[in-house]
Amino acid sequence: MVRGELEERSYHHGNLREALVEAGVELARSGGPGAVLLRAVSRQAGVSHNAAYRHFANQEDLLAAVGERCMTRLGELMVERSAQVAARGPVRRARARLEAIGRAYIDFARTEPGWFRTAFSSARHDAEGPAADSSAGSAETNPYLILGARLDELVEVGALTPERRRGAEFAAWSAVHGLSSLLLDGPLRDLPEAQIEPAIGVVLGVVNRGLE
């Protein structure tokens, strides 16, 4: 049923929805959410405009699907960086793993601004955030759940008290997301390169200290 990419297709594509989302992700990478156009993704997929309407209700629906994919990419980077942490000792390690996902978040925003903006551009996300019921987007790549797991780790090793654990996601996430946004689209857009790394350090430091 699923056709190979090089195979000649005859009228029916066979895997159009996936092809459209993938095309959208590619367009979003360089052009951000504004580049995820129904006609553009259809062209990219070698299909007529309007074919997408068999798989998405409208452009917003397509954008949501593409955004979800971008969010997954972000989660994947966080998982990857978290796994690379080599710190020894339970407390040091847990702290390093938290910092790693924070830095991964910011790095993702800076190296893939199109994807980052697209991940947060959709007006409708299914199964993200605290109210995540077990549906799409496997839990391992959900940034919110990844953050929660790292914070739980901190509690387990005794580096974070249960009271401080309460709502800690909001603080950590807000700080990291806020810095990313300000660096990308906010007034920190033109911050000199040399000042960015120190700024990241300050933000992560404040969060770290604030959670103690």
Add this chain to the structure above:
Amino acid sequence: MVRGELEERSYHHGNLREALVEAGVELARSGGPGAVLLRAVSRQAGVSHNAAYRHFANQEDLLAAVGERCMTRLGELMVERSAQVAARGPVRRARARLEAIGRAYIDFARTEPGWFRTAFSSARHDAEGPAADSSAGSAETNPYLILGARLDELVEVGALTPERRRGAEFAAWSAVHGLSSLLLDGPLRDLPEAQIEPAIGVVLGVVNRGLE
């Protein structure tokens, strides 16, 4: 030269640029940056499409002007809330004033999401952020400078050490902006009302503690 609003105009508007920006602000209030369209603002101003091209290079340019106005509105609310603080004692007062502008920021985002999104939607801002040279948008209503002033106050009263002052804007601003963004367009979009206020408290608390 400047004509009254009710006066019949004859061919030349007299104050079109301002009228267009004002129309843009009005449209942005309910529709966000996506509603700031050249043709829409021109209609609203009772002028033909294309008239705007005498005052703005393109739609992006218009959006930047509208965004700047929205940013000013945000700054005005911050100033207002900061001035209302009644806490006594220099340290308590300085702390309360910092918290007040943080809450004002978040309140603005929540009560005027269209304006908030528009303020940060422009790809080009003149004279915002750290590199602000003395140009447009009076310094009193520049959110970044307002924040800096509050942090300076904290140093003056001895509630913040000079070392911690370094880059403190980044931490405070990121946390507050991040929470606003996540509540508006991020995965916290559907956070139950009852959990929002506690979340704000946690975020502000972490920043406060992190700066000590």
Add this chain to the structure above:
DNA sequence: CAGGTGATGTTGACGGTGACAACATTGGTG
């Protein structure tokens, strides 16, 4: 005070986009 000229607003056109409707093709199912 008259005429002209540059700034400002209008009309018309073009290509691109989202969306709807009607039609074409086809894979699977009875």
Add this chain to the structure above:
DNA sequence: CACCAATGTTGTCACCGTCAACATCACCTG
């Protein structure tokens, strides 16, 4: 094998940004 629902296509429409050509007028110059 015939039918049908799913899937893709063609055609159309309204709206948008933008450019070019034209119209009007405020103001300056003489």
